[in-house]
Amino acid sequence: xxxxxxxxxxxxxxxxxxxxxxxxxxxxxxxxxxxxxxxxxxxxxxxxxxxxxxxxxxxxxxxxxxxxxxxxxxxxxxxxxxxxxxxxxxxxxxxxxxxxxxxxxxxxxxxxxxxxxxxxxxxxxxxxxxxxxxxxxxxxxxxxxxxxxxxxxxxxxxxxxxxxxxxxxxxxxxxxxxxxxxxxxxxxxxxxxxxxxxxxxxxxxxxxxxxxxxxxxxxxxxxxxxxxxxxxxxxxxxxxxxx
Amino acid sequence: xxxxxxxxxxxxxxxxxxxxxxxxxxxxxxxxxxxxxxxxxxxxxxxxxxxxxxxxxxxxxxxxxxxxxxxxxxxxxxxxxxxxxxxxxxxxxxxxxxxxxxxxxxxxxxxxxxxxxxxxxxxxxxxxxxxxxxxxxxxxxxxxxxxxxxxxxxxx
Numbered sequence: 001x002x003x004x005x006x007x008x009x010x011x012x013x014x015x016x017x018x019x020x021x022x023x024x025x026x027x028x029x030x031x032x033x034x035x036x037x038x039x040x041x042x043x044x045x046x047x048x049x050x051x052x053x054x055x056x057x058x059x060x061x062x063x064x065x066x067x068x069x070x071x072x073x074x075x076x077x078x079x080x081x082x083x084x085x086x087x088x089x090x091x092x093x094x095x096x097x098x099x100x101x102x103x104x105x106x107x108x109x110x111x112x113x114x115x116x117x118x119x120x121x122x123x124x125x126x127x128x129x130x131x132x133x134x135x136x137x138x139x140x141x142x143x144x145x146x147x148x149x150x151x152x153x154x155x156x157x158x159x160x161x162x163x164x165x166x167x168x169x170x171x172x173x174x175x176x177x178x179x180x181x182x183x184x185x186x187x188x189x190x191x192x193x194x195x196x197x198x199x200x201x202x203x204x205x206x207x208x209x210x211x212x213x214x215x216x217x218x219x220x221x222x223x224x225x226x227x228x229x230x231x232x233x234x235x236x237x238x239x240x241x242x243x
Numbered sequence: 244x245x246x247x248x249x250x251x252x253x254x255x256x257x258x259x260x261x262x263x264x265x266x267x268x269x270x271x272x273x274x275x276x277x278x279x280x281x282x283x284x285x286x287x288x289x290x291x292x293x294x295x296x297x298x299x300x301x302x303x304x305x306x307x308x309x310x311x312x313x314x315x316x317x318x319x320x321x322x323x324x325x326x327x328x329x330x331x332x333x334x335x336x337x338x339x340x341x342x343x344x345x346x347x348x349x350x351x352x353x354x355x356x357x358x359x360x361x362x363x364x365x366x367x368x369x370x371x372x373x374x375x376x377x378x379x380x381x382x383x384x385x386x387x388x389x390x391x392x393x394x395x396x397x398x399x
Contacts (some may be wrong), residue, residue: 003396004387007340008359014337015360016315020250021264 094138097150098130106135112153112220118239121147139226147226149236153219177234182215184230213237245288248361249295252371256299256355259306265300270295271393289370292363296371343393351386358383 001009103123107114111132117124124137134152138145170188174181192209213224213233222240224233249270253263274294315338344352357368358379369376 002387004391004394005359007336008355009362011337012360012362013339016343017251018254018260018263020247021267 060129086156094126094136097128097134097136097138099128101127101129103127105129107197110135110151112151113218114151115217115220115222116151116241118236121236121240124149145226147224147228147236149240150223150225152221152223177215177237180217182213182214182234184233185209185214186230245291248288248363249292251361252292252301253295255353255361256296259303261362262302262306263299266299267295268355270298273298273312289367292367292371293373297373334393340390341393346393347386347389350382351389354382355386355390 011107038135045135056118073212101109106127106129109129114135117137121139125140126136126138128136128138132153136148136150139147148234170190171184171186173186175184176182176223190209190212209225211225211230211233213222213228213230215222215224215237217237222237226233228236249267250263253266253270254260257263257266270291274291296383344355347355353372354368357363357371358365363371365376365379369379370378374382
């Protein structure tokens, strides 16, 4: 590096940059503007906007936790690595996942091709349906959840329908399950934010999750969460193949 | 943090604070709406910076404003200088460099500011400016030569 280059680099520390404006709040405000009528085809755009608002809410917290380190998508999920997770309840409110329903009603009401629960597992304790958005199978272990399988439509590049904030301690490993793109999240809790049926995303619509597998199968993403090793999660996905 | 670097990149491209702020706002909104075109797995920051920089450049051009980099060195801080004279010389040199940067043509100035003042790498500079990495290298080298012709090389 020449002397001039060193001088220029040293300048970076002394340049008097104009004060940085509070862009996050302004943008969130702008995006908060909703059209008075909400035709169905606008809904996808609104979902995207709502997600940005959520992202900016994360940006708006003190600078130490605002750095977004990386961003990747899988199916209808978007994974954002952040310095620090936002405060979220560990307790789960399954109403976020939709209304309780039966397996049969979920099949007809999902609005997208739905895989049945895995073979060799007992029937789920609960089935939750948010029409057009997601269907969840829940297996309980007392008050805890042993296994949660959620399916939602969306390809990489679609407006995200589910958002995960991943901290530094969580490993994000991309691989394939029988040729389908997949991501395995392991090692630390991550925040899961769900978009509500009205397109809104609210602070209380998230929880901290453990090890999770996401697989994008022909435009429907399957999310498997539980006290599982990766191989177990993959086997569960394979066992749901028969639609 | 993306917001800070995005604002500075916008400020360099717009040359004016108000336009830079608007460019960052619009850039963030556009970036989110264009997420579908974001290449999966690619680094996010350069992509965002490029969108913001384009917004800022468009604003400056539509305002018909010639770029003028209004950068100043911060007021003399209490850095440990060997003497008041030496501090004065250092401050004078900083001002000279900033003033000379402001006189370079836009493309030369942009590449030097991105590489050295904003401390972006070659790849990130290339993405943010929308040019090839090889062009960043050659343009940096030529811009340094032109700057050197204006202000000379550092002593020692």
